[in-house]
Amino acid sequence: MADQPGMDRVRAAVRVEPEKAAAFRLSASSTEDGEFFPDKESAEASLLEDAHAIDDLQDVMFASKCGALLVVLQGIDTSGKDGTTKSVFSLTSPLGVRVQPFGRPSDLEMAHDFLWRAHRAVPQLGHIGVFNRSHYEDVLVVKVRKMKPKDIIEQRYEQINQFEKMLTENGVRVLKCMLHISKDEQRKRLQDRLDIPKKRWKFNPGDLEDRKLWDEFQDAYETMIRRTSTKWAPWHVVPSDSKTRRNAIVARLVRAELADMDPKYPEVDWKPSDFRIE
Numbered sequence: 001m002a003d004q005p006g007m008d009r010v011r012a013a014v015r016v017e018p019e020k021a022a023a024f025r026l027s028a029s030s031t032e033d034g035e036f037f038p039d040k041e042s043a044e045a046s047l048l049e050d051a052h053a054i055d056d057l058q059d060v061m062f063a064s065k066c067g068a069l070l071v072v073l074q075g076i077d078t079s080g081k082d083g084t085t086k087s088v089f090s091l092t093s094p095l096g097v098r099v100q101p102f103g104r105p106s107d108l109e110m111a112h113d114f115l116w117r118a119h120r121a122v123p124q125l126g127h128i129g130v131f132n133r134s135h136y137e138d139v140l141v142v143k144v145r146k147m148k149p150k151d152i153i154e155q156r157y158e159q160i161n162q163f164e165k166m167l168t169e170n171g172v173r174v175l176k177c178m179l180h181i182s183k184d185e186q187r188k189r190l191q192d193r194l195d196i197p198k199k200r201w202k203f204n205p206g207d208l209e210d211r212k213l214w215d216e217f218q219d220a221y222e223t224m225i226r227r228t229s230t231k232w233a234p235w236h237v238v239p240s241d242s243k244t245r246r247n248a249i250v251a252r253l254v255r256a257e258l259a260d261m262d263p264k265y266p267e268v269d270w271k272p273s274d275f276r277i278e
Contacts, residue, residue: 004046005036007256014236021229026222031182033239043244050251051091057258062096065126066263067171072131075179077207078189079240081132087247102133114138115163139224144216157227164233174233175257179240183214
């Protein structure tokens with residue numbers, strides 16, 4: 001489509017460059033940025049095109065086992081992690097995509113280091129893995145709720161960086177997206193969960209407690225991005241007040257990562273002409 005923004009242009013617009021991460025301010029990042037996809041129609045058209053391309057690229061990656069892609073979706077309550085996943089991978093074969101949600105750790109998970117459950121869920125070669133929340137909960141909720149001492153939280157940033165570096169050195173690309181919404185937009189979405197019967201199952205009274213800690217969570221996200229936007233796994237701050245724009249931007253980012261991997265169908269060691277199907 002002629003008016004679809006280039007993948008590199010979109011990526012550059014939302015990526016937090018590692019060399020500039022120390023000065024990153026979340027408050028300076030727009031939640032509504034209309035630079036791309038000025039209307040719903042253009043966003044949906046771009047998303048559809050990219051969803052087809054993602055499916056095609058994932059098929060080739062599955063056949064070649066040339067690598068894997070881990071998509072980390074992180075964001076406050078109602079930022080749209082579920083909706084983004086459903087939209088971006090709506091046309092992708094379920095054989096090649098695994099979605100892993102991260103909630104409260106189980107007793108087994110608590111008996112291991114904090115990265116253990118994340119490592120177990122990393123996609124195998126040929127697959128796309130989606131983390132709905134992630135190992136970053138351990139420097140967000142755990143930090144804001146003061147579940148661990150400050151020195152433990154502090155050392156986790158570098159542990160996460162080294163974990164992700166190890167993944168990339170072993171063929172797993174890491175695409176990290178922070179879905180960035182405003183406090184007012186969150187209010188509207190929480191209200192929808194009360195007002196619309198089919199959405200009520202999503203409502204959790206605990207979300208209101210987290211909302212009271214909005215500023216603390218914003219500070220924690222800002223620190224997280226400053227400390228963990230690395231050259232091997234940079235963060236992308238995606239304006240998410242508009243659901244359609246959010247979905248279209250993430251789809252562009254996913255397609256860009258898969259295109260960079262440049263998967264090729266494997267060569268076979270036999271000639272088709274040597275066989276005849278009776």
